[in-house]
Structures are given as structure tokens and as C-alpha cells.
Amino acid sequence: MxxxxxxxxxxxxxxxxxxxxxxxxxxxxxxxxxxxxxxxxxxxxxxxxxxxxxxxxxxxxxxxxxxxxxxxxxxxxxxxxxxxxxxxxxxxxxxxxxxxxxxxxxxxxxxxxxxxxxxxxxxxxxxxxxxxxxxxxxxxxxxxxxxxxxxxxxxxxxxxxxxxxxxxxxxxxxxxxxxxxxxxxxxxxxxxxxxxxxxxxxxxxxxxxxxxxxxxxxxxxxxxxxxxxxxxxxxxxxxxxxxxxxxxxxxxxxxxxxxxxxxxxxxxxxxxxxxxxxxxxxxxxxxxxxxxxxxxxxxxxxxxxxxxxxxxxxxxxxxKTEDIVPCLRCLNCYNMYAREKDKHYGMKSITCCSVNPRYLHEDRVPVKLSKAEHKKKVYVIGGGPAGCKAALTAYERGHDVIIMEKEDHLGGQLYCSEFDESKQDLKRYKDYLIRQIEKSDIEVRYHCDATKCKEELKHADSIIVAVGAQPVVPHIKGIDQPHVMNALYAYEHQTEIKEHVVIVGGGSVGTELAKLLAKQKKKVTIVEYQKQLCSNLNEHVRMGLLQQLSMSGDIDILLESECKEIHSNMIIVETKDGIKTIYADTVIISVGMKSRRDIANEFYGIVQDTNIIGDANRPATVAEATHDGYYVSASL
The missing domain is CATH 3.20.20.70 (Aldolase class I)
Structure with a gap:
């Protein structure tokens, strides 16, 4: 044993x-x-x-x-x-x-x-x-x-x-x-x-x-x-x-x-x-x-x-430990807002499990899905968490499934977990999804641009569009310079990041990246437009991240501040106290994501049963991606 x-x-x-x-x-x-x-x-x-x-x-x-x-x-x-x-x-x-x-x-x-x-x-x-x-x-x-x-x-x-x-x-x-x-x-x-x-x-x-x-x-x-x-x-x-x-x-x-x-x-x-x-x-x-x-x-x-x-x-x-669904420790199941049921805090107050749609939905989600009466040919466009979950669920229903993935790997935005040890739980979930797909008969096509495969897609019974989201590019003078990059690129190309880093955007992604870089002994400044960092997180998770941030190294935080210009070795920031100049040899933009709706919408009209899920529908969490992927395929 x-x-x-x-x-x-x-x-x-x-x-x-x-x-x-x-x-x-x-x-x-x-x-x-x-x-x-x-x-x-x-x-x-x-x-x-x-x-x-x-x-x-x-x-x-x-x-x-x-x-x-x-x-x-x-x-x-x-x-x-x-x-x-x-x-x-x-x-x-x-x-x-x-x-x-x-x-x-x-x-x-x-x-x-x-x-x-x-x-x-x-x-x-x-x-x-x-x-x-x-x-x-x-x-x-x-x-x-x-x-x-x-x-x-x-x-x-x-x-x-x-x-x-x-x-x-x-x-x-x-x-x-x-x-x-x-x-x-x-x-x-x-x-x-x-x-x-x-x-x-x-x-x-x-x-x-x-x-x-x-x-x-x-x-x-x-x-x-x-x-x-x-x-x-x-x-x-x-x-x-x-x-x-x-x-x-x-x-x-x-x-x-x-x-x-x-x-x-x-x-x-x-x-x-x-x-x-x-x-x-x-x-x-x-x-x-x-x-x-x-x-x-x-x-x-x-x-x-x-x-x-x-x-x-x-x-x-x-x-069968490779089949264990990993917990993300996201705290959606142990939600601090759930005690105050007479109040509303937005989506972050909804209790759920990010990786188990059956949690709190046992009347709707069975332990095991039954096989569909008629086998269908299902194309999943995009291999992020929503696409992977949709593919696995459709496969469980007995359908023939093909994933078309533009990159050379599955995982979508979860791929950044490869480059940050503190994302160990996210990496375990990414690896779990990939491992389940590898154990199945799901066909995965890498380096596949589905927009060029529309003739083939006409033979599909169902198309599930999970093309994800892309980083928002704000209108900042000088943003197109070579030392400026987005957060997702920064994770994968950390050797290109120099010693004095400014991160424009202090949401969860920007703050997590600041923590990582500060631990690498880099001088980091976060410029955030809001009154607090990580306003997209619930208070429990946010507090934990800020506690870790405070122990990570040399980090300056400018709240209620806006980056106005980027130069070759500095940025110009408008703060509540006036204009400030900050030395920077690397600038990382992390001001959010936007859905690839322009690409997603191209797949409408090819077959009747076409659905957009995950970030392609709206910038979402892992929970929303997982649940979207499950539900879109559970009734196929």
C-alpha cells in the first residue's frame, strides 16, 4: 500500500x-x-x-x-x-x-x-x-x-x-x-x-x-x-x-x-x-x-x-491520486460574506466551489453524468480552464471531442502558475485538467487557429467557444516601448525584467506579480488608480495577499494614482498630491482583461449549437470558467 x-x-x-x-x-x-x-x-x-x-x-x-x-x-x-x-x-x-x-x-x-x-x-x-x-x-x-x-x-x-x-x-x-x-x-x-x-x-x-x-x-x-x-x-x-x-x-x-x-x-x-x-x-x-x-x-x-x-x-x-480534483484554496466555499445573508456584496459573496460544480448543487449535478442518447462531434475552441472542463464533460457524456488550441500548451491563463511557486494550488488544477485530457480520447490540436478551420467546423454538431480574454492596453503615452510588457508576458519572460519595476495596476494579478518580483530582490512600485489594492478580491483573500506582500521585500505603493506617460527610464504619475516621476527600467501593465468577443463572435452562424463560455463571454474567475464549461456540456 x-x-x-x-x-x-x-x-x-x-x-x-x-x-x-x-x-x-x-x-x-x-x-x-x-x-x-x-x-x-x-x-x-x-x-x-x-x-x-x-x-x-x-x-x-x-x-x-x-x-x-x-x-x-x-x-x-x-x-x-x-x-x-x-x-x-x-x-x-x-x-x-x-x-x-x-x-x-x-x-x-x-x-x-x-x-x-x-x-x-x-x-x-x-x-x-x-x-x-x-x-x-x-x-x-x-x-x-x-x-x-x-x-x-x-x-x-x-x-x-x-x-x-x-x-x-x-x-x-x-x-x-x-x-x-x-x-x-x-x-x-x-x-x-x-x-x-x-x-x-x-x-x-x-x-x-x-x-x-x-x-x-x-x-x-x-x-x-x-x-x-x-x-x-x-x-x-x-x-x-x-x-x-x-x-x-x-x-x-x-x-x-x-x-x-x-x-x-x-x-x-x-x-x-x-x-x-x-x-x-x-x-x-x-x-x-x-x-x-x-x-x-x-x-x-x-x-x-x-x-x-x-x-x-x-x-x-x-x-488513483492523479484523478483527485485539487482544491485552489480560493475560499469561495468558506465565504466570509455568507454569514450576512441579508446583505449583498456582489458576485464575490456567492458561495461555491471553484472546481466542483456539484457542491451545493447536488439536485442539479449528478455524481456521474449519463451517456448521451446520440453521440455528437464537439469542437472546443480554446484550451483554458473553461475549454478543458467543457471538453472533459462532453467526453464524459460520450461525445467525440476535438480541442483546437492556438498555443503549444493547454491551460490558458493558468499557465502562469508554472512561473510562480506561490501558485502551487492553481498549478495542481491546471495539471489535473491536462492529465485528465491526456488519459481520455479527446483530440488536442496545438498551434491551431480555429478561425482558419471554419469549413471543417461546418461538420460539427456543437461548437464551444472558449477563446479567453486578452490584457487591456490602456491609452498611455509611450506604452509601445520595448521595456513595457503586460503581466502575462512578464510571468513567462522574467529574465527580461530588470531591477527597477513599475507595475501599473494593483488588482490581484499586479499585486501577486509585485510579491513575486520583490522576493527576487527587485525594487517594485505599484501604481493603482483605486483607493486600495486588490479590490476585486473578497476581504479574506485580499488580507492574506497583503500580509504576504508586506513580507516580500522592497515595494512602494501609490494609491489613487494614474500613470500618464512612460519614458525610456521613468514614468510620470499623477497622484492625489501632484505629479511624481518614478525611475523604471521595466514597466508592467496589469489593468485587467477584456474578452476576445471579436474572435468569439466569428464562430456564430457556422452551426446552430454554438456557445461562448468563460473569459470569452466576460472576464471571469476560475470558478466561473469551470462552471461554464461543465454546464454547457452536461446537457449535450
């Missing part, structure tokens, strides 16, 4: 988990429950019988037979192929969404930015909450969950008492370490007494809060040791949910490394005698196997990668 450590059973209290793979409480239960996974954590929705415990309004999940029946069905789904079912208990404390006029609770009293009062908990409140945790655990046990997880991480109520960042009390529950752990210990002890000694009890906790005056890592380890006799496993995470700068460490974006928490799980494992699980950007089976083999943890917890491919475990077990 290629991954022997990953598929060893694990004993937790009296329970045996059949392998070391645990699903984080994210996404649908349906597919991953039949994948052979070891355990699945059911999320926090309505888990504690306290109306002030939740991020969103709703009933206690065991409140009545209607709610309880839903939970029992979840247990049944989870356990249908031998996975253990874990129930997450969470109280969000001061962050609770409460009815108008009601209050939230926490270690200290204050008025939140939204006007909600947070009341400092007295001992009566503490006992009520501890009892609520115990009741939630008992109800979970009664409804046949195999284990309960106490969520003591990510800034929720127990953390708010543990952490000096939140806990400013001066009584017996604040100040010293011994005082700050009293209430969290009360919860653990109350739950253990309720469920008995033989029922498995887990605890998730943040080893590093990544915030000023947060709990010291060694104190967290001491706390775990204090309650080690009451719990059976500890689940190591990091960061905080509601503090944006720390949220980037809790749920990492593509700009951070993989396996971000294993350095913490390793030191916990060395300090305790119970099993240790670790979560945090564990993306590949090689990474997962290495963590167990190197004794950095006893189990791995996978979240977004299992949303991208719910059959991850099955493919690893069957040694």
Missing part, C-alpha cells in the same frame, strides 16, 4: 476509527460519507441549547422531533460506509447573532459595533452555559453520534476566556492563567460527567491565535495537559474566525504554505498522551501520509480539499 500510515486504524477511548482521515465540518455529507473516510464532523448548526450561542438565528438541533429527525438522518448518512460520526459543540459567545433588543454574552461587557450589548458573564451564566454544553453532548450521544468535539478554538466563547486578548476580567476568572482556564475547565468537566468515562470526547483548539496579546502557545499546551484526563483527543488548529488578520491563518488562502499547523501539532503530540489530530491546508495524500509517518499528528483533518473532491479518500485508497 502506498499510504500505509494513513490507513491504519486509530483508537480513541473505546472507539476505533478505521483510518486516520477525518472530514472537517464543511460541505455536504452525501458524497464524502461513501468515500471510505474514517470520521466526519457534523457542523455547529444549533448544537448548544442556548439561544445566544449561534452565528445565525435558528433552533436547537434537538429542540423537537422535526429538528431531531434531521440530525438522526445526518448520522445515518455519515455512517452508511463505516465512517464515525462526530458532533461539534460550539458557543460563539460575544459574536452571537441575537434578536433585536437581546444581548450576547462573553468574558467582559461592551457594546459591539453593530450596537448589540455584550454582557459580562457571572457564575450563574457560566453554569448555565456549561450545562448547555453537557445537554448538547448527551443529546448527541443519545442520537448515536460516536464522539463529541468541544470547539475551544477560533475565538469562540471558551477561547474568549482563555485568551488575554478577550479576557480583561479582574475577578477569579481573569488575569492569571489559572483563573482564565476555570470556565473552559468547567465546561469540559461538566460534559465529561454527563457522557461518562467511556464516551469519546475531542477538543479543537487554536495553538496560535495570531493576534497581539493572544494566548501563548505554551499556555495552550498547559491547558491541554490540565484537562488531558478528561478528553480523549485534541484537534489542533490556529487563528481566529472573527478577526480578519488572524482568520487568514485559520483558513489559509493560496498565498500561504500547505500544512500550516503541523509544527504546532508536533509539539502538542510530544507533550500529551492522547491522540492528536491536525487541520490546516493538508491538500495531498503525500502530505497526509508524511504527517502521520513523521509523528507530527495521529490523524489529519481535511476540509476544503474534500469539498473540491468528496471522493478524495476513495481515490487515495485505490491509488
Amino acid at each position: 502506498k499510504y500505509p500510515h494513513l490507513f491504519e486504524p486509530l483508537k480513541v477511548n473505546q472507539m476505533i476509527i478505521k483510518n486516520r482521515i477525518i472530514s472537517a465540518p464543511l460541505g455536504s455529507l452525501t458524497d464524502k460519507s461513501i468515500s471510505g473516510i474514517g470520521m466526519i464532523i457534523r457542523g455547529t448548526s444549533g448544537c448548544v441549547p442556548d439561544g445566544r450561542s449561534r452565528m445565525a438565528p435558528g433552533p436547537y438541533c434537538f429542540e423537537d422531533m422535526i429538528q431531531s429527525t434531521k440530525v438522526r438522518e445526518q448520522v445515518s448518512i455519515i455512517r452508511q460506509r463505516g465512517a464515525k460520526a462526530e458532533f461539534e459543540l460550539c458557543h460563539v459567545g460575544q459574536y452571537a447573532k441575537v434578536a433585536p433588543g437581546d444581548y450576547a454574552i462573553g468574558p467582559v461587557g461592551f457594546i459591539r459595533e453593530d450596537g448589540t450589548e455584550v454582557k459580562a458573564m457571572d457564575e450563574t451564566m457560566m453554569n448555565e452555559v456549561a450545562d448547555a454544553f453537557a445537554k448538547g453532548a448527551m443529546d448527541a450521544k443519545e442520537y448515536d453520534f460516536d464522539m463529541v468535539m468541544l470547539h475551544f478554538g477560533h475565538g469562540w466563547l471558551p477561547t474568549q476566556f482563555l485568551s488575554p486578548h478577550f479576557n480583561k476580567r479582574t475577578d477569579a476568572y481573569g488575569g492569571s492563567f489559572e483563573n482564565r482556564i476555570k470556565f473552559p475547565k468547567m465546561i469540559v468537566e461538566r460534559v465529561r460527567k454527563a457522557v461518562g468515562p467511556d464516551y469519546p470526547l475531542d477538543m479543537r483548539i487554536s495553538l496560535n491565535e495570531y493576534i497581539e496579546d493572544g494566548t501563548d502557545t505554551q499556555e495552550i499546551i498547559r491547558f491541554i495537559q490540565h484537562i488531558e484526563d478528561k478528553i480523549d483527543m485534541v484537534h489542533v488548529s490556529c487563528g481566529l474566525e472573527r478577526e480578519l488578520s488572524a482568520m487568514t491563518k485559520m483558513t489559509t488562502s493560496p498565498y500561504f504554505p500547505h500544512m500550516v499547523n503541523t509544527k504546532y501539532s508536533k509539539i502538542v503530540k510530544e507533550a500529551v498522551h492522547i491522540p492528536v489530530a491536525v487541520v490546516g491546508a493538508i491538500m495531498t495524500p503525500e502530505e497526509a501520509e508524511g504527517i502521520i509517518a513523521n509523528k507530527e499528528a495521529d490523524a489529519i483533518v481535511v476540509g476544503r480539499q474534500i469539498i473540491a473532491d468528496p471522493f478524495w479518500t476513495k481515490k487515495v485508497w485505490e491509488d
Whole structure:
């Protein structure tokens, strides 16, 4: 077996988990429950019988037979192929969404930015909450969950008492370490007494809060040791949910490394005698196997990668890892805007998976497409992500598929991932698409200009146009000089980039390129017309990119500024403070993309069934490209 450590059973209290793979409480239960996974954590929705415990309004999940029946069905789904079912208990404390006029609770009293009062908990409140945790655990046990997880991480109520960042009390529950752990210990002890000694009890906790005056890592380890006799496993995470700068460490974006928490799980494992699980950007089976083999943890917890491919475990077990759909860590599935459902933030607020159209659309997207009644000849014009996905989906439907690609490679704009190590997740997806096409009978024609093949295209049953987009060329005097290039060209021709670089445009592409070049010790200036960089990204991803940018090297940023002229060794910039001259021996233009509609429209009128998808229709994200490609072919 290629991954022997990953598929060893694990004993937790009296329970045996059949392998070391645990699903984080994210996404649908349906597919991953039949994948052979070891355990699945059911999320926090309505888990504690306290109306002030939740991020969103709703009933206690065991409140009545209607709610309880839903939970029992979840247990049944989870356990249908031998996975253990874990129930997450969470109280969000001061962050609770409460009815108008009601209050939230926490270690200290204050008025939140939204006007909600947070009341400092007295001992009566503490006992009520501890009892609520115990009741939630008992109800979970009664409804046949195999284990309960106490969520003591990510800034929720127990953390708010543990952490000096939140806990400013001066009584017996604040100040010293011994005082700050009293209430969290009360919860653990109350739950253990309720469920008995033989029922498995887990605890998730943040080893590093990544915030000023947060709990010291060694104190967290001491706390775990204090309650080690009451719990059976500890689940190591990091960061905080509601503090944006720390949220980037809790749920990492593509700009951070993989396996971000294993350095913490390793030191916990060395300090305790119970099993240790670790979560945090564990993306590949090689990474997962290495963590167990190197004794950095006893189990791995996978979240977004299992949303991208719910059959991850099955493919690893069957040694079909080349068929695993890689997660991009784009955070579209874990969308920070999704909590505020009564507000609208534009397309960036829509929850989805960039690489798995079935996520949240199980009623519309089957696990496997059926074969079409009539085989068709399908031409796909362009081999970017939209074109590749369209071709693969049409092929799955049983059609004969031909890709016409103008370049000497597939991947479209994803090809730039070859030239930036921080785009490792994007590169894995590009390679996955290409590998699936290579394994198929899809015909790929490179260096093929489809505009010159219109006679052949008349024999098509369907034409899918995925010719992509091209960089916008702004009207700037001097832009046609040899030391001026667009961002896509710059990625592929980094040897042509000299030492003093000006990037015109501070969207995500320009900022990512600035980060890359600054790490190469180049002097970089970003000139951005907007009031902030990366305004096209959601705040979570944007913050992560800016954090990495700040650590990359010598970068100047000019906001609310516009490049007016480019000379042989300098540019003229109009800033809000006046005209400025900047020395530059390389100028990179990164002001966005525009659809190749002029080319795309040429293919209309050849056959009736003609569709334009992806960037060719409008400049789009990988998610939109993938979904366009899937849906256009799924009904062919």
C-alpha cells in the first residue's frame, strides 16, 4: 500500500476509527460519507441549547422531533460506509447573532459595533452555559453520534476566556492563567460527567491565535495537559474566525504554505498522551501520509480539499491520486460574506466551489453524468480552464471531442502558475485538467487557429467557444516601448525584467506579480488608480495577499494614482498630491482583461449549437470558467 500510515486504524477511548482521515465540518455529507473516510464532523448548526450561542438565528438541533429527525438522518448518512460520526459543540459567545433588543454574552461587557450589548458573564451564566454544553453532548450521544468535539478554538466563547486578548476580567476568572482556564475547565468537566468515562470526547483548539496579546502557545499546551484526563483527543488548529488578520491563518488562502499547523501539532503530540489530530491546508495524500509517518499528528483533518473532491479518500485508497480534483484554496466555499445573508456584496459573496460544480448543487449535478442518447462531434475552441472542463464533460457524456488550441500548451491563463511557486494550488488544477485530457480520447490540436478551420467546423454538431480574454492596453503615452510588457508576458519572460519595476495596476494579478518580483530582490512600485489594492478580491483573500506582500521585500505603493506617460527610464504619475516621476527600467501593465468577443463572435452562424463560455463571454474567475464549461456540456 502506498499510504500505509494513513490507513491504519486509530483508537480513541473505546472507539476505533478505521483510518486516520477525518472530514472537517464543511460541505455536504452525501458524497464524502461513501468515500471510505474514517470520521466526519457534523457542523455547529444549533448544537448548544442556548439561544445566544449561534452565528445565525435558528433552533436547537434537538429542540423537537422535526429538528431531531434531521440530525438522526445526518448520522445515518455519515455512517452508511463505516465512517464515525462526530458532533461539534460550539458557543460563539460575544459574536452571537441575537434578536433585536437581546444581548450576547462573553468574558467582559461592551457594546459591539453593530450596537448589540455584550454582557459580562457571572457564575450563574457560566453554569448555565456549561450545562448547555453537557445537554448538547448527551443529546448527541443519545442520537448515536460516536464522539463529541468541544470547539475551544477560533475565538469562540471558551477561547474568549482563555485568551488575554478577550479576557480583561479582574475577578477569579481573569488575569492569571489559572483563573482564565476555570470556565473552559468547567465546561469540559461538566460534559465529561454527563457522557461518562467511556464516551469519546475531542477538543479543537487554536495553538496560535495570531493576534497581539493572544494566548501563548505554551499556555495552550498547559491547558491541554490540565484537562488531558478528561478528553480523549485534541484537534489542533490556529487563528481566529472573527478577526480578519488572524482568520487568514485559520483558513489559509493560496498565498500561504500547505500544512500550516503541523509544527504546532508536533509539539502538542510530544507533550500529551492522547491522540492528536491536525487541520490546516493538508491538500495531498503525500502530505497526509508524511504527517502521520513523521509523528507530527495521529490523524489529519481535511476540509476544503474534500469539498473540491468528496471522493478524495476513495481515490487515495485505490491509488488513483492523479484523478483527485485539487482544491485552489480560493475560499469561495468558506465565504466570509455568507454569514450576512441579508446583505449583498456582489458576485464575490456567492458561495461555491471553484472546481466542483456539484457542491451545493447536488439536485442539479449528478455524481456521474449519463451517456448521451446520440453521440455528437464537439469542437472546443480554446484550451483554458473553461475549454478543458467543457471538453472533459462532453467526453464524459460520450461525445467525440476535438480541442483546437492556438498555443503549444493547454491551460490558458493558468499557465502562469508554472512561473510562480506561490501558485502551487492553481498549478495542481491546471495539471489535473491536462492529465485528465491526456488519459481520455479527446483530440488536442496545438498551434491551431480555429478561425482558419471554419469549413471543417461546418461538420460539427456543437461548437464551444472558449477563446479567453486578452490584457487591456490602456491609452498611455509611450506604452509601445520595448521595456513595457503586460503581466502575462512578464510571468513567462522574467529574465527580461530588470531591477527597477513599475507595475501599473494593483488588482490581484499586479499585486501577486509585485510579491513575486520583490522576493527576487527587485525594487517594485505599484501604481493603482483605486483607493486600495486588490479590490476585486473578497476581504479574506485580499488580507492574506497583503500580509504576504508586506513580507516580500522592497515595494512602494501609490494609491489613487494614474500613470500618464512612460519614458525610456521613468514614468510620470499623477497622484492625489501632484505629479511624481518614478525611475523604471521595466514597466508592467496589469489593468485587467477584456474578452476576445471579436474572435468569439466569428464562430456564430457556422452551426446552430454554438456557445461562448468563460473569459470569452466576460472576464471571469476560475470558478466561473469551470462552471461554464461543465454546464454547457452536461446537457449535450
